[in-house]
Amino acid sequence: MPAKWRAFRRTFRKNWELYLLITPVVLYFFIFDYLPMYGIQIAFKNFVAAKGIWASDWIGFDHFERFFNSFYFDRLILNTLGISLYQLAIGFPIPLILALLLNEVGNRHFKRFVQTVTYAPHFLSTVVMVGLIIIFLSPQNGIINHLIAFFGGERISFMTEPEWFKSIYVFSGVWQGMGWSSIIYLAALAGIDPTLHEAAKVDGASRLQRIWKINLPGIMPTVVILLILNVGQIMGIGFEKIYLMQNDLNIESSEVISTYVYTQGILGAQYSFSAAVGLFNSLVNLVLLVLVNRIAKKVNETSLW
Amino acid sequence: MTLVVIYILLSIILLLVLYPLIFVVSASISDPLTVSRGEMWLFPKDLSFIGYELVFANKEIWTGYANTLLYTLVGTAINLVMTIFAAYPLSRKDFAGRNVITAYIVFTMFFSGGLVPTYLLVKNLGMINTMWALIIPGAVSVWNIIIMRTFFQTSIPNEIQESASIDGCSNMQTLWRIVLPLSMPIIAVMILFYSVGHWNSYFNALIYLNDRDKYPLQLFLREILIKSQVDQMAGSMDLSVQKHLMEAEAIKYAIVIVANLPVLLLYPFLQKYFVKGMMIGALKG
Numbered sequence: 354m355p356a357k358w359r360a361f362r363r364t365f366r367k368n369w370e371l372y373l374l375i376t377p378v379v380l381y382f383f384i385f386d387y388l389p390m391y392g393i394q395i396a397f398k399n400f401v402a403a404k405g406i407w408a409s410d411w412i413g414f415d416h417f418e419r420f421f422n423s424f425y426f427d428r429l430i431l432n433t434l435g436i437s438l439y440q441l442a443i444g445f446p447i448p449l450i451l452a453l454l455l456n457e458v459g460n461r462h463f464k465r466f467v468q469t470v471t472y473a474p475h476f477l478s479t480v481v482m483v484g485l486i487i488i489f490l491s492p493q494n495g496i497i498n499h500l501i502a503f504f505g506g507e508r509i510s511f512m513t514e515p516e517w518f519k520s521i522y523v524f525s526g527v528w529q530g531m532g533w534s535s536i537i538y539l540a541a542l543a544g545i546d547p548t549l550h551e552a553a554k555v556d557g558a559s560r561l562q563r564i565w566k567i568n569l570p571g572i573m574p575t576v577v578i579l580l581i582l583n584v585g586q587i588m589g590i591g592f593e594k595i596y597l598m599q600n601d602l603n604i605e606s607s608e609v610i611s612t613y614v615y616t617q618g619i620l621g622a623q624y625s626f627s628a629a630v631g632l633f634n635s636l637v638n639l640v641l642l643v644l645v646n647r648i649a650k651k652v653n654e655t656s657l658w
Numbered sequence: 659m660t661l662v663v664i665y666i667l668l669s670i671i672l673l674l675v676l677y678p679l680i681f682v683v684s685a686s687i688s689d690p691l692t693v694s695r696g697e698m699w700l701f702p703k704d705l706s707f708i709g710y711e712l713v714f715a716n717k718e719i720w721t722g723y724a725n726t727l728l729y730t731l732v733g734t735a736i737n738l739v740m741t742i743f744a745a746y747p748l749s750r751k752d753f754a755g756r757n758v759i760t761a762y763i764v765f766t767m768f769f770s771g772g773l774v775p776t777y778l779l780v781k782n783l784g785m786i787n788t789m790w791a792l793i794i795p796g797a798v799s800v801w802n803i804i805i806m807r808t809f810f811q812t813s814i815p816n817e818i819q820e821s822a823s824i825d826g827c828s829n830m831q832t833l834w835r836i837v838l839p840l841s842m843p844i845i846a847v848m849i850l851f852y853s854v855g856h857w858n859s860y861f862n863a864l865i866y867l868n869d870r871d872k873y874p875l876q877l878f879l880r881e882i883l884i885k886s887q888v889d890q891m892a893g894s895m896d897l898s899v900q901k902h903l904m905e906a907e908a909i910k911y912a913i914v915i916v917a918n919l920p921v922l923l924l925y926p927f928l929q930k931y932f933v934k935g936m937m938i939g940a941l942k943g
Binding site: 361364365367368370371372374375377378379381382384385386387388389390391392393395406451454455457458463466467468469470471472473474476477478479480481483484485487488489493494496499502503528531532536559560561585592593597611614615618619624627628631632634635639642 | 660661664665667668671672674675676678679681682693694696699740743744746747748750752753754759762763766768769770771772773774775776777778779794795797798803828829830833854857858859860861865876879880882883884907910911914917918921925929933
């Protein structure tokens with residue numbers, strides 16, 4: 354131990370500047386990520402601002418019970434899971450398919466053009482994105498409804514009919530994100546050994562066979578890692594876009610845990626109750642992440658840790 | 659044969675993504691009445707710049723623009739410094755404790771205190787209704803630290819740093835004179851990621867700001883695009899209702915373009931950098 358300590362002191366003296374550099378970063382994470390974890394205890398307390406986090410009274414699992422028994426519980430869980438799984442089923446494979454398609458394109462100009470165009474929507478803000486959705490889907494002025502009317506259909510009020518909410522959310526997300534998400538797969542595809550393709554060609558493999566037997570297995574580790582990360586986000590379905598797309602008429606299919614935490618906690622100032630809901634959410638997420646990681650390790654020998 | 663199918667599929671994707679983008683640009687310079695009747699399908703029709711006139715005549719848009727510019731500049735500068743401060747030590751093999759610190763940082767990606775405790779913290783620190791609430795709580799991103807650290811490790815030969823150290827360079831001199839000048843591509847990527855993030859963010863402003871004169875652009879955009887509070891924008895109320903509504907529509911298209919103008923202008927120049935940046939991040943993914 355003393356020898357180790359002495360070795361550390363020696364490197365510290367040599368690299369003290371590096372420790373100085375990283376100190377603000379370590380402090381930052383302590384204050385803004387670890388201190389809020391200390392604040393989680395208010396989920397088990399009756400938080401009174403005047404008393405502060407520490408001195409407020411413990412009340413155990415009351416807030417959790419209230420949440421589990423509330424009228425909203427089933428709806429929140431179903432919406433959160435429903436939107437996430439829908440997004441996973443549609444939004445996860447499409448960028449992968451796009452990358453596999455792009456990888457086959459020999460014409461560099463065409464490839465670059467497709468990439469430039471499909472990356473662009475990624476840079477639109479959520480507010481603008483939702484604004485565009487509303488503009489395009491407007492029952493009176495929207496181009497989609499003009500098209501429906503042109504072909505003799507009935508105009509649809511997309512944003513106020515609950516049954517449309519999830520599809521609009523998922524497919525607009527695909528439109529905005531598929532190009533950007535495909536970059537990571539293209540990087541992985543670029544790393545595949547070209548001699549494999551040469552050999553397969555000599556053996557008479559078709560293009561489809563080579564995509565299926567060489568490209569897809571080649572990028573499987575990347576796919577699995579991203580899948581794990583995505584599954585780990587299932588309960589963490591984003592606040593921003595859903596909150597912006599929400600209105601009184603579609604609320605039954607658009608209220609998810611994160612928007613509920615915001616309206617109850619920040620707007621309604623029910624800090625303790627809302628923290629309990631948030632904690633439940635984070636815990637389910639963490640459990641899912643660990644679980645999927647373990648499954649992936651067993652099945653595919655790929656894992657996050 | 660397969661290749662033909664691939665080109666057709668990609669062309670369909672291309673059209674699906676491109677069409678709405680072109681439509682918005684065309685709609686912003688067409689007569690709003692023509693657009694809302696559905697008579698404009700692709701190219702601008704009955705040229706009109708009424709939307710832009712209304713946007714530029716609006717005071718709050720300018721306030722929002724100025725605020726967002728300030729938040730983006732200050733925020734990105736802090737982000738960049740913090741990311742370099744974290745990534746450089748962690749990239750050094752001779753930095754004792756790097757695994758512990760990496761784990762300490764990465765853990766925050768998977769578990770957090772959640773919205774309410776974070777909000778209470780920011781409140782207790784007295785940052786509510788200040789620009790710092792939009793900048794300090796997101797001072798650095800774990801993901802970007804990892805990307806930058808990976809760049810330092812893989813793109814800057816260790817030998818250069820060692821020989822600099824033998825020549826008597828201190829750690830700071832090595833970072834400043836050797837590592838950073840060689841890292842311009844990744845620095846450009848970081849500036850792009852962080853500044854687009856600041857430019858587009860609205861959530862922190864939504865929960866932490868009260869005064870309208872501190873609002874960033876996105877909050878005003880939300881009112882116009884989503885809550886449709888265009889009344890005060892569309893000018894005097896003695897206009898006929900029809901015209902009033904048309905102007906409200908015109909503003910929406912124009913403001914989408916105006917709000918994204920900085921990103922649109924920078925996009926072509928930065929594209930090669932951000933793809934490179936994503937690739938670097940992807941390698942160790």
